[in-house]
Amino acid sequence: MKIIIATEDYSEILQQLMIKTWKETYPKYIAARGETFIAEEIKILFSLQKIKSNCNDENHKIWLIINEDDCAIGYAHLILGKKQNPFLEQIYIVKEEQGKGLGKLLLAKCYQTLIKKNYHVLELEVDIENENAIHFYQKQGFRILKKVPYIHDNSYANYIMKKDLKNPLSLSMWKSKDEMKLPPAKEIRQCIIL
Numbered sequence: 001m002k003i004i005i006a007t008e009d010y011s012e013i014l015q016q017l018m019i020k021t022w023k024e025t026y027p028k029y030i031a032a033r034g035e036t037f038i039a040e041e042i043k044i045l046f047s048l049q050k051i052k053s054n055c056n057d058e059n060h061k062i063w064l065i066i067n068e069d070d071c072a073i074g075y076a077h078l079i080l081g082k083k084q085n086p087f088l089e090q091i092y093i094v095k096e097e098q099g100k101g102l103g104k105l106l107l108a109k110c111y112q113t114l115i116k117k118n119y120h121v122l123e124l125e126v127d128i129e130n131e132n133a134i135h136f137y138q139k140q141g142f143r144i145l146k147k148v149p150y151i152h153d154n155s156y157a158n159y160i161m162k163k164d165l166k167n168p169l170s171l172s173m174w175k176s177k178d179e180m181k182l183p184p185a186k187e188i189r190q191c192i193i194l
Helices: 009-027 027-033 035-045 048-056 102-116 131-140
Strands: 002-003 058-067 071-080 087-093 121-127 141-148 153-163
Touching: 002 009, 002 071, 002 102, 002 153, 009 027, 009 035, 009 071, 009 131, 027 035, 048 058, 048 121, 058 102, 071 102, 071 121, 087 102, 102 121, 121 131
Parallel strands: 087 121
Antiparallel strands: 002 058, 058 071, 071 087, 121 153, 141 153
């Protein structure tokens, strides 16, 4: 298992992974909106240009989890703000790999990065109907701050959650690891089936 920084070379792999995990996570939302609406939303949320831009932006950190078969099976996208708290934009693991502690590993990478940059909190937004994710975040020490409308559709709502990174006890389980050597994107197999 490897956790690597995603560069622009990984953009197409990231795009496929983002679409796959989004579809796995929100089947009710997708079914309620119909194929045409969802196709347009996918173009907006997961455009290759946007992903490449994020990979090249020093305020965005994106990590991929690569398994033993060199398949991309999860990712985390962290946004480092200058005026606001750091924000976990996305963290997803493909359905068949969930429950193996990979989300915790990605969060550990986020915590490590934030602590090195002297940040003291991490915020995120989660769909209020995604009970598994809410439970996962609460187990990791996040607390619900408030409920907000989903930016793309006001008929859905999200929770804003926050974790204090100042408390050493809340981070004691996360051991810092050396940065993994970045394998070339061409060595990462296209294992993601949409």
